[in-house]
Amino acid sequence: MNWVTGILVYVIIWWLIFFMALPFGVKPTDNPHVGHEPSAPANPMLLKKALITSLISAILWGVAFYIITNKLITIGEADFG
Secondary structure, three states: OOHHHHHHHHHHHHHHHHHHHOOOOOOEOOOOOOOOOOOOEOOOOHHHHHHHHHHHHHHHHHHHHHHHHOOOOOOOOOOOO
């Protein structure tokens, strides 16, 4: 795995985890202002979710790096013979 592939794998893992974490702990606003969506979260905690996502993504990326570098799963190396 070269460094470009490593960064790409991390970014993909990060976004997947981030989108899975977005619905956790959100509550809609009790009295929304006129023109605001009633289902919009009052406090989405985006920074906290981004930090937790980064930690989980780093762990999962480490597992993926171990699997790929030890050739437990090969990517792009076809063996048809």
